[in-house]
Amino acid sequence: MSAPTLEAIKYRRGHLEVLDQLLLPFETVYEVVRGVDDGHMVIRTMKVRGAPAIAIVAALSLAVELHVEITHRASPALATPAAVAAFVEAKLEHLKTSRPTAVNLFEAAGRLLRLVRTAATQPSATADAAGAAAVAAAYIGAAEAMLAQDIQDNKNIGRFGAEFILEHAARKGNGRVRVLTHCNTGSLATAGWGTALGIIRDLHARGGLDHAFCTETRPYNQGSRLTAYELVYEKIPSTLVCDDMVSALLKQKDIAAIVVGADRVAANGDTANKIGTYQLAITAKYHGVLFIVAAPSTSIDLETPNGDAIVIEERSPLEVTHIRGRTLDDEANVKEHDSPARVTTTSIEIAARGINVWNPAFDVAPQSLISAIVTEKGVITKAPGQDSFPIKEFLASH
Numbered sequence: 001m002s003a004p005t006l007e008a009i010k011y012r013r014g015h016l017e018v019l020d021q022l023l024l025p026f027e028t029v030y031e032v033v034r035g036v037d038d039g040h041m042v043i044r045t046m047k048v049r050g051a052p053a054i055a056i057v058a059a060l061s062l063a064v065e066l067h068v069e070i071t072h073r074a075s076p077a078l079a080t081p082a083a084v085a086a087f088v089e090a091k092l093e094h095l096k097t098s099r100p101t102a103v104n105l106f107e108a109a110g111r112l113l114r115l116v117r118t119a120a121t122q123p124s125a126t127a128d129a130a131g132a133a134a135v136a137a138a139y140i141g142a143a144e145a146m147l148a149q150d151i152q153d154n155k156n157i158g159r160f161g162a163e164f165i166l167e168h169a170a171r172k173g174n175g176r177v178r179v180l181t182h183c184n185t186g187s188l189a190t191a192g193w194g195t196a197l198g199i200i201r202d203l204h205a206r207g208g209l210d211h212a213f214c215t216e217t218r219p220y221n222q223g224s225r226l227t228a229y230e231l232v233y234e235k236i237p238s239t240l241v242c243d244d245m246v247s248a249l250l251k252q253k254d255i256a257a258i259v260v261g262a263d264r265v266a267a268n269g270d271t272a273n274k275i276g277t278y279q280l281a282i283t284a285k286y287h288g289v290l291f292i293v294a295a296p297s298t299s300i301d302l303e304t305p306n307g308d309a310i311v312i313e314e315r316s317p318l319e320v321t322h323i324r325g326r327t328l329d330d331e332a333n334v335k336e337h338d339s340p341a342r343v344t345t346t347s348i349e350i351a352a353r354g355i356n357v358w359n360p361a362f363d364v365a366p367q368s369l370i371s372a373i374v375t376e377k378g379v380i381t382k383a384p385g386q387d388s389f390p391i392k393e394f395l396a397s398h
């Protein structure tokens with residue numbers, strides 16, 4: 001079996017593959033994304049997830065489709081710059097219907113559409129196939145740039161976040177800190193390195209991490225399946241806890257900070273993130289533990305005034321009534337036959353049939369419970385006496 005990889009997105013011009021996160025941590029299988037319909041499907045079904053990764057895969061799925069249509073099929077429907085711009089707009093609109101809460105997809109779609117419209121008015125955009133190819137090339141180049149930019153942004157988030165925690169949190173006798181994270185915000189949720197998990201990586205790399213804890217993150221188990229996988233893979237000292245153990249953990253285990261990602265940060269700092277984040281923020285406040293949101297500035301939505309205006313995605317009851325895993329029989333098969341092909345992930349029913357289910361995928365942590373918002377541009381905090389984050393001012397000056 002080839003070594004497992006944490007590369008969630010593999011791309012070269014005209015070809016995109018995503019790691020099927022429904023099968024992790026048991027199987028490492030890449031799925032080819034041939035265009036926008038595939039891109040929409042892998043995002044909606046959560047084969048790829050995480051706010052930045054969703055935006056990047058959506059943008060690249062359209063880049064692949066455009067490349068094939070223009071270069072290999074010379075599609076007559078895309079013969080002019082205006083036709084390419086209209087095509088891009090329609091495809092982006094469709095991609096935006098895949099998942100509603102993470103703003104990164106909407107931000108990327110808006111930015112890429114503006115770029116294409118501008119490209120269509122440039123001198124190179126002659127009213128013929130060559131002009132159409134120039135506009136398509138502008139889109140493809142911008143979508144490809146998102147991959148490298150995201151990794152760079154995450155490295156900066158990691159550095160700023162680690163420095164902030166080491167400066168402000170209560171350290172253990174060894175000078176290190178213990179932190180807890182929720183959901184998965186690592187390499188699998190981004191182009192690489194990660195946001196909140198990027199902070200943990202940075203702390204570990206600089207010798208500042210005593211121990212990382214991660215929650216299971218029901219119902220989809222991004223914590224036990226994905227974050228635990230990344231932590232083990234990176235050999236970061238770490239422990240998994242169930243979601244309902246967090247208050248006890250804060251009380252007993254000397255946790256310095258909780259670090260989480262974000263799917264959308266409203267203009268006032270209210271933050272939508274994986275369901276369970278709200279109760280983590282409450283218990284952090286009660287226990288006097290730093291509660292830190294880590295996200296690229298593309299997760300900040302100045303158009304949304306506060307958390308009440310954020311659309312929260314509700315997902316299938318099956319995610320609650322069933323749990324995805326691998327059966328012990330399969331494990332025995334692997335040992336007996338030493339054949340990874342025999343490993344199959346399975347959904348197991350765990351709830352009484354007939355019970356009603358409510359399954360919101362996200363909740364909102366009010367800004368009053370958040371200690372700091374760490375972005376790639378720096379850390380946003382409230383000055384003493386301020387009761388809200390100066391987000392607009394911060395963005396304007398960075």
Ligand SMILES: CSC[C@H]1O[C@H](OP(=O)(O)O)[C@H](O)[C@@H]1O
Nearest residue numbers: 049050051185189261262273274
């Ligand atoms: C680095 S952002 C990750 C963000 O995405 C997660 O949601 P999902 O797994 O449903 O896509 C979660 O809210 C994380 O904080």
